[in-house]
Amino acid sequence: MLLLGTITHIKQISRSPLEVAIAMVVPIVQATLAVYLFRSGGEQHRLIEAAVGAGLMGVWSSVLFGSGGAIQNQRWQGTLEMIMLAPRRPVLVILPITLATGLTGAYSLLATLAWGRLLYGIRLDFVHPAAFVVAAVVCIVALGMFGLLLAATFVLMRNANALTNALEYPIWLVSGMLVPITVLPAWTGPIAAVLPTTWGARALREATTGGPVWPSAGICLAISIVCLILGSFALTYVERRARATATLALA
């Protein structure tokens, strides 16, 4: 059910020009910006980090906007009641949507790497190429699970869009996707430590430039499983509350 659901939602997302633009065009623009910034700073040897970082930023945008709107979109399409009537746990119905947003976000990573290679001649010399692939998969699945918690939280808020729009840059910044977290104020450290995005970004960076990939990937996965459990409970609570108060379809 998870697999079929995920494939269905990937197909649906892939037919939305907006989703494809956000997943592909915008990250490429940001990757270009990152490349020129790194060049301007005399950091040509770190261009591959810029491409990977920009790609991961695209994955996060896809998960954030996709998961944030996962339930709202079903509401607007008039399909929320139908999927909630399914005789399965709500988590099994919503998780495929958030996983699909993570997988669609993988376009970003691939697009920015291909763009960097073809246009700017960035050599894709990963120190641990196999670990990079594993870390990317872990990161995408982990963000999908994190997205479930976001979806469950956002459904409680009438204006989830406000939070969605406000959360894109803070997570990019605090997770160290392009800016090393060491240059940020110390108070951001504890926030970064509990975000799966921080560990996912770190795992990808370590696979790219060298370092112990597996501990970071493991922590990323562990935090995401906690998000999955919390999201699952939250969804069950939200569903029961919405049924009891007859507010499921109300925005």
Place this chain on the structure above:
Amino acid sequence: MKTIRLMTVGGVIAYRALFNWTRPSIFIGTLLIGPLFQLLFFAYLGRQLQVADDRFYLVGNAVLAATLAGVFGGTLAVGNERRYGTLGHVLLSPRSRTAVFLGRALPYGANGLFIAVFTLSVSALMLGLRIPIGAVPGLLTAMAIGSLASAFFGLTLGALGLRFRDVWVISNVAVALLMLLTGVNVPRANLPGWMATTGQYLPITHAAEAARQFAAGQGWSAAGPQLGREALVGLGYAVLAAVLLKVFEFESRRTASLETL
């Protein structure tokens, strides 16, 4: 006088229509917190890469912040009429539709100015940037002209929304391109020639440069030419938006495709 009233009152009513179905949270989250963190992101990245100083990033990104309201607002000013099926009513109006739509850009310009001022003030306090008090009038002028130019740019994109189905794609890509091409984050001298040239015809490029000159303590004589160029760019987009709206209105009537999504 009637035309001015139509533009200002009509613009304010349309602006309220866009926001009255939401709570202030959507305004704060989207138009205040989002741009502030965007600025901080590039300021810290710039610091780490030592591309330019804090003033470059804070002032440049504050002007860039104004484009959010202008580009998305301007796009939605036209796009939402179509989406909610009210475009026909607007076009049936016996008054000048050019004045109606150009008037829509005015509140977004004011909104953009407010966002730019908020973003620059808060970020300057957070990162310790000192701005000379004498620079404030010049900065406000640069931001105001940049905001208005962005709103007319957004209106031009909104006009394209009369022909293309998904205006969100156009506006999202446009905002990302402004970040790259206007020199607010990468000094224009470090961009390829075609990118720097394209940037000259986009809103906020010249406003950001003028604002940086004011923030650096230079006067009107130094920043004046850049302000003039920004005003010309804004005027150009206002004329282009008016022409496109006229042409697409005619085409929509001719092919009966006004409400087609």
